[in-house]
Amino acid sequence: MNNNLSFVFKGYKANISSGRAEFNYEINGGKKELSFTEKIYFSSVVSSIQPILLKAIFNNLMLILGISYWKTYCPKEIIIESNFLTKNQAEFWNTVYTKGLGEFFYKNDIDFRGLIQFPSARQNSEKAISFPRKDRTFLGLGGGKDSIVAAEILKKQNKDFDLFTVGTSEIQEGVANLIGKKPILIKRELDSKLFELNKEKGVYNGHIPISIIYAFLGLLASVLYDYSSVVVGNEKSANYGNVIYLGEIINHQWSKSEEFEKLFNEYVGKYITESVSYFSLLRNMSELEVMKEFVKYPKYFKAFSSCNRNFKILRGVYPERSRRAQDDNKRWCGECAKCLFVFTLLCVFLSKKEVLGIFGQNLFENKTLLKPFKELLGLENFKPFECVGTPEEMSFALENVYKKGEFSKTPLMEFFVNSENRRECFC
Numbered sequence: 001m002n003n004n005l006s007f008v009f010k011g012y013k014a015n016i017s018s019g020r021a022e023f024n025y026e027i028n029g030g031k032k033e034l035s036f037t038e039k040i041y042f043s044s045v046v047s048s049i050q051p052i053l054l055k056a057i058f059n060n061l062m063l064i065l066g067i068s069y070w071k072t073y074c075p076k077e078i079i080i081e082s083n084f085l086t087k088n089q090a091e092f093w094n095t096v097y098t099k100g101l102g103e104f105f106y107k108n109d110i111d112f113r114g115l116i117q118f119p120s121a122r123q124n125s126e127k128a129i130s131f132p133r134k135d136r137t138f139l140g141l142g143g144g145k146d147s148i149v150a151a152e153i154l155k156k157q158n159k160d161f162d163l164f165t166v167g168t169s170e171i172q173e174g175v176a177n178l179i180g181k182k183p184i185l186i187k188r189e190l191d192s193k194l195f196e197l198n199k200e201k202g203v204y205n206g207h208i209p210i211s212i213i214y215a216f217l218g219l220l221a222s223v224l225y226d227y228s229s230v231v232v233g234n235e236k237s238a239n240y241g242n243v244i245y246l247g248e249i250i251n252h253q254w255s256k257s258e259e260f261e262k263l264f265n266e267y268v269g270k271y272i273t274e275s276v277s278y279f280s281l282l283r284n285m286s287e288l289e290v291m292k293e294f295v296k297y298p299k300y301f302k303a304f305s306s307c308n309r310n311f312k313i314l315r316g317v318y319p320e321r322s323r324r325a326q327d328d329n330k331r332w333c334g335e336c337a338k339c340l341f342v343f344t345l346l347c348v349f350l351s352k353k354e355v356l357g358i359f360g361q362n363l364f365e366n367k368t369l370l371k372p373f374k375e376l377l378g379l380e381n382f383k384p385f386e387c388v389g390t391p392e393e394m395s396f397a398l399e400n401v402y403k404k405g406e407f408s409k410t411p412l413m414e415f416f417v418n419s420e421n422r423r424e425c426f427c
Contacts, residue, residue: 005029083121100209146233209255287389364410
């Protein structure tokens, strides 16, 4: 962390007819002077949109996209040229950066208390823009079980909906094809200098709240293409934090939490537009309940994946087609806590043969997964920094898997059924 540096939001340039916008940033101080430009691309738009509304959306997109560059040095001073923020808006961004980067601060041992102070320049006189919308929904598609279940719920409700993705992957394209819709694509291109900078000593790197970026890009897409709501598939387990750090709960999934959803809707409704809503269809469902719904649709079994290693930043484009998915069509790494969690939930509802058909391997046989297995159960360290359920959900799922008897003679299940371990899980 360098308090002698300043981070400057320089502004943006957008061309709606050509489907391109770029956002400019600088880091200044002492002998250091760095500039960055991030670009987004989208399909051209024919219909007329109020310039004041587009300005509000792009201004706020500039602030959230800047998080990838600010975190390199975490400058104390934040400058917004042509500052549009009121005091209340600045407080929103203080919260978004502080809570959204909680895992990043924890892993980099950064004291975040009082670090982020967005400047305000105006009185609270901003007004949201209302405009007519068609009653239809944009669903963010990730390629995992959650967005699939959300899509099937929308179908049952006879909702008029389409899909959007930020970047693309073979997994997303395959799932979209099974849903029966071609996604509208927004492409995000980070400045290539960021990747070179991340290799240097003294430069911070780590997790950013990507779902917040998707929320703002979804808002842009809904305005550009005439949709009244942006829907995501975030379950209630996303509200559960991982670890306490400097007196605050650090939640890997904060950007998917109910707290963020409420803050985002209030902010957008007050300062951008009241005509577009943002919400999760799965908010009242646990991970187990989502999986129970998902297994009703076996056509997705060989297409979906929740393993984050399929989605990598390649050549500055996020996400792009994973090299692993392209080269060997392996959709599950079988090495991470998320793979292990999804494997466990599938075992609750499917036969051993069906689960092994999806994963291609029995993760309960893998002794190297004992550490994340203990963490998922809450027996060691804390819940992994992954989009996984609570220790209570994991232990409940394993109890049901054990009762089925198909995985009883595996190392991980034998560890679980040990009376002492089970007693700790259910106390």
